Amino acid sequence: MATVSKITGSSDFSVIEGSSAGFYALVAGLAAVIAAGLWATHAMESEGHHVTGMTNQIVWGIPHVFAIFLIVTASGALNVASLSSVMGQKMYAPFARLSALLAVALLLGGLTVITLDLGRPDRLVVALTHFNMKSVFAWNVFLYTGFLLLAALYLWTLMERRMNRITKPVATVLLLWRIVLTTGTGLIFGVLVAREAYDIAIMAPMFIAMSLSFGTAACLLLLMATGACTGRFLDDAVVHGLKRILAWFVTLVLYFVMVSHGVKLYAAGYQGVERFLLLEGGVITSMFWMGQIVAGSLGPLWLMLWPPTARSRPWIAAAAALVLLGGLAQIYVIVIGGLAFPLQIFPGKEVIESGFFDGVVSHYQPSLPELLLGLGGVAMSLLIVVLGMKVLEFLPNFRSGG
Amino acid sequence: MADGSNALADKSRRRFLTRTGAAVALGLAAGVRFIDFPSARAESSAVSGTQRWGMLIDSSKCASGCSACVQACSDEHGISGHGRPQTDAQWIRKVTLRDNESGRETSLPLMCQHCENPPCVDVCPTGASFRRADGVVLVDKHICIGCRYCMLACPFKARSFVHENLSDQKPWSPRGKGTVESCNLCVHRIDEAKGRVPACAEACEREGHGAIQFGDLYDPASGVAKALAQQESQELRADLRLNTGVRYQNL
Numbered sequence: 001m002a003t004v005s006k007i008t009g010s011s012d013f014s015v016i017e018g019s020s021a022g023f024y025a026l027v028a029g030l031a032a033v034i035a036a037g038l039w040a041t042h043a044m045e046s047e048g049h050h051v052t053g054m055t056n057q058i059v060w061g062i063p064h065v066f067a068i069f070l071i072v073t074a075s076g077a078l079n080v081a082s083l084s085s086v087m088g089q090k091m092y093a094p095f096a097r098l099s100a101l102l103a104v105a106l107l108l109g110g111l112t113v114i115t116l117d118l119g120r121p122d123r124l125v126v127a128l129t130h131f132n133m134k135s136v137f138a139w140n141v142f143l144y145t146g147f148l149l150l151a152a153l154y155l156w157t158l159m160e161r162r163m164n165r166i167t168k169p170v171a172t173v174l175l176l177w178r179i180v181l182t183t184g185t186g187l188i189f190g191v192l193v194a195r196e197a198y199d200i201a202i203m204a205p206m207f208i209a210m211s212l213s214f215g216t217a218a219c220l221l222l223l224m225a226t227g228a229c230t231g232r233f234l235d236d237a238v239v240h241g242l243k244r245i246l247a248w249f250v251t252l253v254l255y256f257v258m259v260s261h262g263v264k265l266y267a268a269g270y271q272g273v274e275r276f277l278l279l280e281g282g283v284i285t286s287m288f289w290m291g292q293i294v295a296g297s298l299g300p301l302w303l304m305l306w307p308p309t310a311r312s313r314p315w316i317a318a319a320a321a322l323v324l325l326g327g328l329a330q331i332y333v334i335v336i337g338g339l340a341f342p343l344q345i346f347p348g349k350e351v352i353e354s355g356f357f358d359g360v361v362s363h364y365q366p367s368l369p370e371l372l373l374g375l376g377g378v379a380m381s382l383l384i385v386v387l388g389m390k391v392l393e394f395l396p397n398f399r400s401g402g
Numbered sequence: 403m404a405d406g407s408n409a410l411a412d413k414s415r416r417r418f419l420t421r422t423g424a425a426v427a428l429g430l431a432a433g434v435r436f437i438d439f440p441s442a443r444a445e446s447s448a449v450s451g452t453q454r455w456g457m458l459i460d461s462s463k464c465a466s467g468c469s470a471c472v473q474a475c476s477d478e479h480g481i482s483g484h485g486r487p488q489t490d491a492q493w494i495r496k497v498t499l500r501d502n503e504s505g506r507e508t509s510l511p512l513m514c515q516h517c518e519n520p521p522c523v524d525v526c527p528t529g530a531s532f533r534r535a536d537g538v539v540l541v542d543k544h545i546c547i548g549c550r551y552c553m554l555a556c557p558f559k560a561r562s563f564v565h566e567n568l569s570d571q572k573p574w575s576p577r578g579k580g581t582v583e584s585c586n587l588c589v590h591r592i593d594e595a596k597g598r599v600p601a602c603a604e605a606c607e608r609e610g611h612g613a614i615q616f617g618d619l620y621d622p623a624s625g626v627a628k629a630l631a632q633q634e635s636q637e638l639r640a641d642l643r644l645n646t647g648v649r650y651q652n653l
Contacts, residue, residue, distance in 0.1 A: 048579055050565040055488035059553040119548015119580025127547050130528040137527035137551055193642055194521060194557035343559055345638055346499055353498035
């Protein structure tokens, strides 16, 4: 049986062969989804955004749900790297490279979606040369760029033996950086004083907890998938270690969700938006209770903690997949739910007539192009991971039964 | 030497224009006018923080069912609908309210409130959303990337995203597909040497309602400043302390 102590240098890692029919089918499938996403972008940019379900009321839609999900997950995908290189948990050392590759891939996928959804994606260079330093968005441009550079540097320190000695300091900076990065992502909503569903500082730590949870789930699934598809050995200790960590992170997210809603339920001025999100919001309410809470949090917790399923790899994989689906539902509730609830411009008064949908809940019907754009981002992330494993030595060499 | 004489010529031209502007402003400022024609500066000189353009809207004078201000805005800026109200742009809208306690109904026009501390400007990543020194909040269509973050931040839903291809644009009010836009206080009008009031205020006056009073909030002689000094007024979402340039009475 292979042990982690055997990992001493780059010779313990290898590329995937990437010559099987399954490999080509996977690459072709992902490329097809990306092509569909690009077609969707073309449709949105040439026709205008009216071909999406987004409106002047629901300003952000499915592309933002996917983009934020990918960006948040990217930050947490580095958990395995941090466990290994910062906290010295050697069991995870063989998977640190893969963890960093996944993080970079997810961030690139998310940033691509958010860029292609812009009204003027051709002005990306403007976004990279004109900065309003009071804007959280502008901070994020630096945080995302820095994350990519640091992750690349970290990979270099792992892959180049002479650089190994600085792996720990680089990994430590990267860990701190991603905490700041996810704080920045959460604050995109936290600083919006006008919207009752946002305007709460807890968004920042909640997003950090979400990133830890979704990222661990994504990493666990990737380790299990690469193990199964390439015949590599994956130690039970790694699977169960990550499962236990994931259960803690899922609980932490639940805690923040509970506190944020609890605080707002307490304040008279916010009870309307809470009633909408938790009781009367239709799709949003279903997405919250059935998607985020039951399927995305309690379900996976049950699967990961109930002994009969907690020992089974398929059930653990199912739990991780549910955490990711629950994460998508959670971000959908945050983005769409927060925008669907009407702005309270006139406290103490009821809007009885408006030429611009004041005082009424807005409805959102996602269209095919925006869904394809979001899925295209996911496919792009996965394709980067698959091709990355083909060209550079990301995977440890343990063989089944080795 | 040539540079020096050019500079002198520039200086004297600037002085001439400034004095002319000031003379026109003084001439127009004589007496109390309902609508102030904003011409306190020369057309070629930069705007300054000594002025702050704003509006006072008296909702008791705003006639229910009248949408002359909305129509005038659309005509002025070439805003036409595509039969898709959810995505069609709107810079100004009419809202009718009922007080939860008294049941009293009021009607008012709602547009960009031209805040002194505008959340849209704070969140804009590229600086495309900006506030001019004279208080007008604008979008620079050349550097707006269409991220719509400003639309999330605006407490008044005053901004629209251009969801469609555009045609027949007005040369004085350029728009851009994929960018965000909102009421610009008819900046092309107020920047004219002689100054004209925004189209909505003009239309309201023409209809005989006179609910929208426009002028320089910092000029104690302006009608709007006098009215604000004499009667109670309020800003929308005063709790956010945005110090809006648009104020309401009898809401």
